[in-house]
Amino acid sequence: MWVPKVDRVASDAHILTVELDDGTSKQYTLQDLKTKFRSRKITAVMQCSGNRRKHMSQGSGRPTNGLQWSAGAISNASWEGVLLADVLADAGFDLASGLDGSSEAKHVHFAGMEAYSASIPLKKAVDPQGDVLLAYSMNNTPLPPDHGFPLRAIVPGHVAARSVKWLNHITLSDEESISQWQRRDYKCFGPNETKVDWDAAPAIQELPVQSAITHVKMGGWADAAQADSRQGGAGYSPPTPRLAAQKVCLSGYAFSGGGRSIIRVDVSLDGGRSWSQARLLPDSVDEDGSSHGHWSWKRWRFDSSAPLALFREREQRKDYPANVKSEATEAAPAGEAENDGDTGRRCTTVLVKAIDDAYNTQPETHTATWNLRGNLATAWHRIQICADCSSPATARPPAPSTESGEADA
Amino acid sequence: MWVPKVDRVASDAHILTVELDDGTSKQYTLQDLKTKFRSRKITAVMQCSGNRRKHMSQGSGRPTNGLQWSAGAISNASWEGVLLADVLADAGFDLASGLDGSSEAKHVHFAGMEAYSASIPLKKAVDPQGDVLLAYSMNNTPLPPDHGFPLRAIVPGHVAARSVKWLNHITLSDEESISQWQRRDYKCFGPNETKVDWDAAPAIQELPVQSAITHVKMGGWADAAQADSRQGGAGYSPPTPRLAAQKVCLSGYAFSGGGRSIIRVDVSLDGGRSWSQARLLPDSVDEDGSSHGHWSWKRWRFDSSAPLALFREREQRKDYPANVKSEATEAAPAGEAENDGDTGRRCTTVLVKAIDDAYNTQPETHTATWNLRGNLATAWHRIQICADCSSPATARPPAPSTESGEADA
Numbered sequence: 001m002w003v004p005k006v007d008r009v010a011s012d013a014h015i016l017t018v019e020l021d022d023g024t025s026k027q028y029t030l031q032d033l034k035t036k037f038r039s040r041k042i043t044a045v046m047q048c049s050g051n052r053r054k055h056m057s058q059g060s061g062r063p064t065n066g067l068q069w070s071a072g073a074i075s076n077a078s079w080e081g082v083l084l085a086d087v088l089a090d091a092g093f094d095l096a097s098g099l100d101g102s103s104e105a106k107h108v109h110f111a112g113m114e115a116y117s118a119s120i121p122l123k124k125a126v127d128p129q130g131d132v133l134l135a136y137s138m139n140n141t142p143l144p145p146d147h148g149f150p151l152r153a154i155v156p157g158h159v160a161a162r163s164v165k166w167l168n169h170i171t172l173s174d175e176e177s178i179s180q181w182q183r184r185d186y187k188c189f190g191p192n193e194t195k196v197d198w199d200a201a202p203a204i205q206e207l208p209v210q211s212a213i214t215h216v217k218m219g220g221w222a223d224a225a226q227a228d229s230r231q232g233g234a235g236y237s238p239p240t241p242r243l244a245a246q247k248v249c250l251s252g253y254a255f256s257g258g259g260r261s262i263i264r265v266d267v268s269l270d271g272g273r274s275w276s277q278a279r280l281l282p283d284s285v286d287e288d289g290s291s292h293g294h295w296s297w298k299r300w301r302f303d304s305s306a307p308l309a310l311f312r313e314r315e316q317r318k319d320y321p322a323n324v325k326s327e328a329t330e331a332a333p334a335g336e337a338e339n340d341g342d343t344g345r346r347c348t349t350v351l352v353k354a355i356d357d358a359y360n361t362q363p364e365t366h367t368a369t370w371n372l373r374g375n376l377a378t379a380w381h382r383i384q385i386c387a388d389c390s391s392p393a394t395a396r397p398p399a400p401s402t403e404s405g406e407a408d409a
Numbered sequence: 410m411w412v413p414k415v416d417r418v419a420s421d422a423h424i425l426t427v428e429l430d431d432g433t434s435k436q437y438t439l440q441d442l443k444t445k446f447r448s449r450k451i452t453a454v455m456q457c458s459g460n461r462r463k464h465m466s467q468g469s470g471r472p473t474n475g476l477q478w479s480a481g482a483i484s485n486a487s488w489e490g491v492l493l494a495d496v497l498a499d500a501g502f503d504l505a506s507g508l509d510g511s512s513e514a515k516h517v518h519f520a521g522m523e524a525y526s527a528s529i530p531l532k533k534a535v536d537p538q539g540d541v542l543l544a545y546s547m548n549n550t551p552l553p554p555d556h557g558f559p560l561r562a563i564v565p566g567h568v569a570a571r572s573v574k575w576l577n578h579i580t581l582s583d584e585e586s587i588s589q590w591q592r593r594d595y596k597c598f599g600p601n602e603t604k605v606d607w608d609a610a611p612a613i614q615e616l617p618v619q620s621a622i623t624h625v626k627m628g629g630w631a632d633a634a635q636a637d638s639r640q641g642g643a644g645y646s647p648p649t650p651r652l653a654a655q656k657v658c659l660s661g662y663a664f665s666g667g668g669r670s671i672i673r674v675d676v677s678l679d680g681g682r683s684w685s686q687a688r689l690l691p692d693s694v695d696e697d698g699s700s701h702g703h704w705s706w707k708r709w710r711f712d713s714s715a716p717l718a719l720f721r722e723r724e725q726r727k728d729y730p731a732n733v734k735s736e737a738t739e740a741a742p743a744g745e746a747e748n749d750g751d752t753g754r755r756c757t758t759v760l761v762k763a764i765d766d767a768y769n770t771q772p773e774t775h776t777a778t779w780n781l782r783g784n785l786a787t788a789w790h791r792i793q794i795c796a797d798c799s800s801p802a803t804a805r806p807p808a809p810s811t812e813s814g815e816a817d818a
Binding site for chain 1: 762
């Protein structure tokens with residue numbers, strides 16, 4: 001679709017029409033929004049329902065329709081705007097009737113200047129802790145054109161498809177939007193369903209728990225003898241070179257929808273046989289933010305040391321990008337490749353899964369959540385790392401040093 | 410703990426004290442509650458965090474502390490009472506400050522007549538769609554003594570441990586309850602954590618998505634020839650007896666916390682290799698209910714016909730109850746037991762998983778969600794059914810007819 005161009009100088013005259021379910025409507029210029037309402041600032045994720053679709057296609061071995069995103073169809077930014085609830089109230093809507101469910105209106109439709117439209121449940125729009133914004137600023141500057149300049153909806157905790165850009169029309173309704181983006185796209189079905197009844201599944205709104213590894217840094221070989229000898233007393237025998245270990249630093253993001261916080265991130269260096277917890281990093285949310293929910297992603301980091309014995313997988317499946325292994329391969333018994341000696345590249349699969357404060361967690365594989373649109377690929381994120389590269393098996397040309405490489409380029 | 414005995418005749422004089430965070434308090438008799446406030450009725454699940462703990466212990470092969478519940482530590486009932494929010498407002502609390510997060514109070518503590526206490530987030534208590542009740546009635550009669558007669562909290566969508574029975578004290582606070590049931594019990598940790606830092610994990614409140622098979626009915630052998638011949642035209646060859654199929658009817662429950670609805674229930678008759686969707690049954694909620702969220706469980710039913718070829722597993726692991734197979738066994742390659750002939754009992758593993766409207770789903774196995782308390786065992790529920798019994802492999806003495814047997818006795 002085309003990207004509407006709005007003249008920057010004239011942008012304060014951009015008009016938003018708000019239409020209530022009783023047919024009355026009221027218009028606001030962007031200048032009105034900026035001056036008549038209190039501004040709010042939140043830090044919130046925008047995640048496409050297709051994030052990690054490539055992992056679903058490759059992990060399940062079944063194709064999916066849509067852009068084959070790796071783990072990069074997600075972002076986190078600071079947004080500033082006014083509360084949708086404040087504007088609805090100003091336009092004459094009784095917020096209390098929306099809050100207690102007695103209102104006839106059940107959905108809020110957003111339409112943009114180009115053609116796109118979508119809707120969210122009214123309850124989200126009027127929740128005093130829902131933080132739905134009509135936003136004119138991103139990261140403390142006016143919205144970039146690609147982010148909907150001069151005005152967009154920000155629906156934190158929901159799939160990005162509901163945060164409509166170039167917003168110029170809001171409508172309250174008893175029905176959800178009839179747009180194809182509401183009714184025929186952002187939904188999931190069973191792994192067996194290849195001809196689907198679109199009406200049978202609800203539109204994706206709140207997102208499920210998700211996580212991904214975005215950086216791998218390998219620190220070269222540490223002689224385990226050095227490390228161990230600090231603890232070794234009398235009778236200590238230095239280990240053979242085969243007992244060497246390699247420093248591994250993994251980092252990434254975790255996020256859950258609906259304002260649910262990430263309470264734990266579990267990491268495995270051995271394909272899921274054993275686990276440790278990653279360190280959750282401090283949030284980089286705006287200090288003057290007025291956020292109620294956990295709308296920001298949680299960054300995590302895991303520093304460890306991986307003994308050579310872990311690297312038991314032979315590099316394989318070269319028809320796939322090296323950072324993705326099929327789950328079927330993953331499930332093969334461990335230890336079979338131990339005799340590679342020095343002739344093959346020795347690899348291991350590292351993975352991450354997150355848990356949110358409702359204790360929901362991610363599925364192990366994509367096989368049982370496969371859906372033809374490849375939406376909501378949230379299975380454990382696995383990447384193969386290589387002991388013989390001193391850089392992720394995945395990085396574009398192997399880095400000359402031990403610097404980090406993007407796991408998903 | 411002891412069950413407080415309250416005289417039925419005197420129960421209307423039972424006193425509830427409500428203490429606000431400013432130190433003021435107000436007392437209500439049960440009679441006051443019944444007469445001063447509008448009554449509300451909801452149908453809601455009570456689920457113990459230990460529901461299906463036995464499945465976690467046996468599925469992961471690792472012991473857990475606590476009662477080894479199968480899938481029966483859950484119930485669904487109709488509750489009647491008054492809204493906690495209405496009572497808090499009457500006692501002088503500003504609900505709006507709780508709703509928008511500006512209140513200093515952040516938690517609501519419930520204490521019962523015996524010793525038990527626990528708390529919930531204030532936001533849940535004041536949410537106009539949160540439906541937190543002070544309940545005096547269950548299934549249209551006064552609460553039974555074991556359900557907290559004469560008054561209990563009902564916190565729908567949250568773990569049952571927060572629905573405090575024999576309720577006589579409510580306190581608003583900036584901290585959650587310091588009771589052991591809040592701080593040292595209902596929490597989960599990583600599968601590697603056997604000595605835990607209790608403060609590191611949040612208390613379980615909203616529950617994750619869950620499902621279970623509660624009944625299996627097998628319909629005896631249907632000669633596939635009869636069924637197939639209806640479609641067979643000229644040249645049709647009747648199949649051999651080995652192509653016979655057996656009718657299988659599975660049913661059970663599915664539930665998710667936080668008011669999230671169940672949107673789909675997936676069933677597999679072959680241990681997860683292929684899937685179908687169960688039929689979601691109409692809710693049996695009270696017609697005069699004033700429920701805002703999806704607090705009731707969703708009953709489901711799946712009718713199918715399982716060809717003999719599916720029954721490829723040999724009955725095994727007799728040290729476990731027959732209805733539970735270890736996940737390690739589950740993962741073994743299929744088809745190895747096909748040559749059992751008529752000498753062994755031929756079985757297959759059927760399983761269920763549910764998906765809620767935030768598209769969260771259940772983990773495949775208990776291995777990666779194991780925690781030492783065995784809380785929130787939500788992995789796919791698997792049971793082994795037997796082709797040679799015409800009743801679930803699990804039922805106590807095989808039924809003489811084809812009547813249903815409880816999968817989890």
